[in-house]
């Protein structure tokens with residue numbers, strides 16, 4: 001069978017656990033061929049792990065999009081850290097120009113160790129340019145509150161309200177992840193397709209080593225979409241994948257520990 005292809009338009013996490021590195025490792029685990037359009041490069045101060053974000057020039061982002069979309073073609077695409085309003089607009093133009101399908105928008109707004117990576121104007125640009133083109137948008141609680149322009153989300157009911165508002169902004173499907181914050185002992189994900197709310201839950205894993213979990217989760221959904229699964233089935237499979245990856249997270253140094261993208265192989269082999 002021909003191998004399916006996916007593109008990630010995202011930042012580079014030099015430490016390897018998040019960003020395009022997480023996306024490519026995840027695509028590989030699903031036997032999906034991964035390609036990249038790099039938008040930013042994130043580096044860390046070794047003694048403090050403060051993050052520094054170096055933007056990639058717009059014409060270089062465009063050259064990468066052209067390479068992949070005109071020169072090769074894709075089955076699915078995800079976005080991660082986009083870095084600027086100009087990049088967000090550019091991505092939306094390329095989605096239209098190449099009539100791209102199976103688009104996952106991971107609305108990355110902050111990463112640990114940085115102040116707000118995504119400025120308010122970038123949130124506005126995501127609402128205007130990306131949500132209407134998204135088959136799925138995958139915010140955590142903070143990102144969902146920003147996209148819905150609500151206050152902090154502190155209950156499961158408020159998750160549903162936010163999902164409905166974000167759906168109205170044009171995303172065909174909305175997946176909000178509470179990352180274990182709202183229900184004792186459970187990591188609750190809510191999927192809303194405009195008709196029905198569906199909850200996916202897993203036991204919370206007590207660990208510090210969750211760096212890159214959001215990227216890994218949205219990348220696994222993208223890989224499943226590239227392989228032809230429905231959004232709902234992609235989300236369900238991705239939940240099992242990310243839960244295993246988090247359960248097997250590990251430290252890189254005193255500051256950071258990523259999820260383990262290959263963890264699902266152990267259970268496959270045992």
Ligand code: PXL
Pocket residue numbers: 010011012013014018019020042080081108110111112211212213214215
């Ligand atoms: O986890 C959010 C994230 C996304 N993308 C890049 C990052 C981070 C956090 O460090 O570096 C490139």
